[in-house]
Amino acid sequence: MLEFLNPPMHFPRMSSEHMDVRYVANLARIDLSNEECETFQGQLDAILGYIETLTDVDVDGIEPTAHASPVFDRLREDESRPGLGQADLLRNAPESALGQVRVPKVVDA
Amino acid sequence: MSLSTQSISSLRQQLTSGDIQPSDILDSLAESITSQNDSIGAYLSHDLDAAKQEANQADLSQPLGGIPIAIKDNINVKDQPCTCGSKFLDGAYQSPYDATVISKLRAAGAIPFGRANMDEFAMGSTTENSALGSTCNPNDITRAPGGSSGGSAAAVASQTAIAALGSDTGGSIRQPASHCGVVGLKPSYGRVSRYGLVAFASSLDQIGPLTQNVEDAALILNAISGYDSSDSTSLAQDVPDFTQGLDQGVAGMKLGLPKEYFGEGIDPSVREQVDQAIAGLESAGAEMVEISLPHTEYAVATYYIIAPAEASSNLSRFDGVRYGNRVDQPDDILDLYRRSREQGFGPEVKRRIILGTYVLSSGYYDAYYNRAQKVRTLIRQDFQNAYQNVDAILSPVTPSAAPLLGSDRDNPLQQYLADIYTLSANLAGICGISVPCGKVTSESGSQLPVGLQILGPHMGEQKLLQIARAAEIQAGN
Numbered sequence: 001m002l003e004f005l006n007p008p009m010h011f012p013r014m015s016s017e018h019m020d021v022r023y024v025a026n027l028a029r030i031d032l033s034n035e036e037c038e039t040f041q042g043q044l045d046a047i048l049g050y051i052e053t054l055t056d057v058d059v060d061g062i063e064p065t066a067h068a069s070p071v072f073d074r075l076r077e078d079e080s081r082p083g084l085g086q087a088d089l090l091r092n093a094p095e096s097a098l099g100q101v102r103v104p105k106v107v108d109a
Numbered sequence: 110m111s112l113s114t115q116s117i118s119s120l121r122q123q124l125t126s127g128d129i130q131p132s133d134i135l136d137s138l139a140e141s142i143t144s145q146n147d148s149i150g151a152y153l154s155h156d157l158d159a160a161k162q163e164a165n166q167a168d169l170s171q172p173l174g175g176i177p178i179a180i181k182d183n184i185n186v187k188d189q190p191c192t193c194g195s196k197f198l199d200g201a202y203q204s205p206y207d208a209t210v211i212s213k214l215r216a217a218g219a220i221p222f223g224r225a226n227m228d229e230f231a232m233g234s235t236t237e238n239s240a241l242g243s244t245c246n247p248n249d250i251t252r253a254p255g256g257s258s259g260g261s262a263a264a265v266a267s268q269t270a271i272a273a274l275g276s277d278t279g280g281s282i283r284q285p286a287s288h289c290g291v292v293g294l295k296p297s298y299g300r301v302s303r304y305g306l307v308a309f310a311s312s313l314d315q316i317g318p319l320t321q322n323v324e325d326a327a328l329i330l331n332a333i334s335g336y337d338s339s340d341s342t343s344l345a346q347d348v349p350d351f352t353q354g355l356d357q358g359v360a361g362m363k364l365g366l367p368k369e370y371f372g373e374g375i376d377p378s379v380r381e382q383v384d385q386a387i388a389g390l391e392s393a394g395a396e397m398v399e400i401s402l403p404h405t406e407y408a409v410a411t412y413y414i415i416a417p418a419e420a421s422s423n424l425s426r427f428d429g430v431r432y433g434n435r436v437d438q439p440d441d442i443l444d445l446y447r448r449s450r451e452q453g454f455g456p457e458v459k460r461r462i463i464l465g466t467y468v469l470s471s472g473y474y475d476a477y478y479n480r481a482q483k484v485r486t487l488i489r490q491d492f493q494n495a496y497q498n499v500d501a502i503l504s505p506v507t508p509s510a511a512p513l514l515g516s517d518r519d520n521p522l523q524q525y526l527a528d529i530y531t532l533s534a535n536l537a538g539i540c541g542i543s544v545p546c547g548k549v550t551s552e553s554g555s556q557l558p559v560g561l562q563i564l565g566p567h568m569g570e571q572k573l574l575q576i577a578r579a580a581e582i583q584a585g586n
Contacts, residue, residue, distance in 0.1 A: 019467050028421060028466040029428070029443070030459055031451040039519075040460055046522045047464060051410045051477070057484050064482030065489055067312035067342065068298045068538020068567070074341045088205040094435035101431055106442050 019044055112137035114268045117176050117325040124175045131164035131175035134271065135222065138177060141269045142223070150244040151254075151264035153182055154190060155223035163220050173332055174218030179270035181261050182224040183231055184208045184316065185305040189221075193307050194229040194239035197433045197453030208305020209340065210274060210316050210333045217332035225273055226260030229455045230424065231281055231309045233257050234524055235512065238457045245514070246288060249555035252511040255285030261319045262289040272320045272329060276306055278313045279412055280506070280531025283543040286319050287506035287560025290545045292577070293319045294326045297567045298538035299344035301330075302337030310419035311342075313412075313535040322586065323544065323578045327351035330570060349571055355578045360394030362576065365499035369405035370530055376509040382547035382559040383505045389583030390503070390576070398499055402491040405533065407484050412532040413525055414468050414481035420458075421465025427453065460521060489537040492566070501576050502564040504530050506543045510557035530562060540565045540573050544580045 021041045025032045032040070086099055095102040112120065112134045123129045139157045146152050160177060167175045180186055183193045185204035192198045211221055228238035236244045236259025244259045246252040247267035254263040258275030262285035265273050275282040277295035286293025294317045301316045308314060318329035331352065336345040366387065371380070391397055429435040429449030436452055439445035454462070468477035495502060508527055517523045534541040543560035551557050561580055565573035 021463060024463050024467045024470065025459070026447075027470065028462050029425075029446040029450055030454070030462065031447040032459070036456065036459070039456075040463060043460060043519075043521055044464055044467075047413060047525070048467075050522055051414060054407060054410050054414075054480055054484055057404070057407055057480075057487065059480060059483035059487075062483040062486050064479055065485040066482060068489060068536070069342045069344070071299065071342065071344060076338065084205055089431075091205065092202050092432035094201070094429065094432075103430055104439055104442050104445060 019048060111141070111268070113141045113271070115271070116321050117173065117271060117328050120176060120271065121174070124169055131167050131220065132161050134175065135160050135164055135177055135220070138222065138269060138271070141267070145267050145269055148245065148250060149247055149263050149267045149269070150242050151225060151260045151267060151269055152179070153192060153194070153224045153226050153241055153260070156189065160220050160222040167220060168218045171216070171218030172328060173214065175220070176218070176271055177220045177222035178214060178329070179223040179225050179261060179264045179273035180211070180221050181227055181258050181273070181275045183227060183276060183307040184210060184274060186211050186221045190224060191307065192224070192241055193231070194227045194241055195453065195455070195458070196240045197427050199241055201433050206305065209302035209337045211305065213333050213335070219332065223264065223270065225258070225264055225275075228257035228259070229458050230307070230420070231257040231276055231278055232420070232457050232461055234280070234284055234528060235514070236260060236285070237514065237518065238455060240455045243514070246511045248290060248557055249511065249551060249553070251513055251553070252557070253288070253514050255288035255511060257281040258319060259285045262286050262291055262293065265289070265291045265319050265321060272318060272325050274316055275319050276314055276316050277535065278309050279416060279535050280528050282317045282319060283506050283531050283541055283560070283562060284528070286543040288511035288558065290558030291319055291321060292323055292326050292545070293317070293543045294330065295534060295541045296330060296334065296570060297540040299342055300540070300568065300570065301333050302335070302340040302343045304337055304339035308423040310416040311423060312419060313416060323574055323581050324352060324355060326542070327355060327574050344568070346568060351571055351574055354571065354575055357575055358393055359390055359576055359579045362395045362500045363398050363498065364390060364395045364576070365398050365400035365495055365502040367400050367402045367405065367495070367502060367504060369402050370504040374508050375505055378549040379505055379507070379509055379559050382549060383561055386546035386561040386580055386584060387503055390580055393579050393583060400495050400499060400502070402495060402533070404484065404487045404491050405529070408488055408533045408536060409525055409529055411481045411484045411488065412528070412536060413464070414477050415485065415536070417461040417465030418469050418478050419465070421462045421469065424458070424462055429453070457521065485536050488533055492533070492537045492539055496566040500572060501569070504562045504564065506530055506560040506562040510549050510551065510559060534564055539567050540570050542573055542577045544577045544584070545586065546580060546584045
């Protein structure tokens, strides 16, 4: 798993070089069949090629827009309020036990 | 006249006079769904008994009292499925709560009835990316209804819904409304709470109505708008009565025609219908002004960086742990994630998650995501500049009428490019509406609807609806 913490260095520029679809799918935690991987490779290369048109735009000194709302960092009083109960939250869980969601063992003893 | 074919205001008159009961409307809808849903496929599911129980309690004194409304299958309604058109959630999820728009509709007396089909997780423009069923265009069943709110649009167009809710991230209400021949409104960013809408791209998503006419859209917007402490992006602004002043016309208004939206690429027959609608508004007293939105050509590229980036983050919640699909016998937790997601997601969703993960990844963030956010600023400024001089902007909704089912399925880039007229409104956060303005004849002789898009400034819905009503009158509806 450590290799994901240290991704290979890339130059910070747009690039028409191939995206390594299987590598990125792994970052996104999606398994892909060989066939799907190959199909996506061609399609994503075409999309990335098109996206290159953004390099034509002069963005010097332009502030980025994260969203189009005039509201930022809205806070509320830090007080408890009613929410969904344990039973409601667990009713869609694929596996649960002892009032908790159950998953395969994550940490070795 | 069958109740399922009538507008909200017409049904409301009969309900308040006691001539009909809410259950009569539900029966009429259930009958049309039974006769039509096999061929059209607008609904993934509906629960008549539950709706009838609710209808008995409906407060008829409220503005939408007794009116059933179809709900896109990505909006949570307590105790109903919410599949998002995905195998990931099909048969594996029941909503434990109501979305805010649903609580608000109920408070206004409306009855959520039926789950409308959609492109999986709202990613697509034909509804063909639904993993759970296909939806046809009621005007020509060989054609797509548009998307991603294709089920909502097809339900209203086939008169199996009085009205519907959809969601619009890059045109997903306006485009299917245009293709199906109904009214579709995307409110301004912040107008309507998204609490309980399954998030696709949070800086772009809005919920809005698809209706038979402009007045019905105003009635639903009245009910669903307003500040909600559960969605920090919703705005604490007064909600006016959007039905007020609808018939005041457009005399003296200045309407902008962006030259970039009327260039190459638009089908001449679609252009003809849009031009006629523009001429109609001109004859009703509006002044037409040519304007420029110079960064239009970069909207598709900007959108297809920002939307997948946000989607890759939002859809990480579908990991097979707390709800939805979980693979049998996983080797370990990573195997559980990877294979649950491989099984549960369709190709377009995987493609966009991978694209989004890539543009956010170390070393590429500045080149893609950060640059796209800067171009988004320029696109937004284009609109702000335009609204200095005009009340609203007129344009086509799509470059061509509804496509044949199955076209461009293997060429996602080609499909993305057709979103050119609708994406910018989401990037800029402004409001927009599609109003039916005419029909074109297809190669096979069918009549395909065309919509006129009207784009108003942020929080400018009142005037937007007024212009839309004038366009509706000019189109003879």
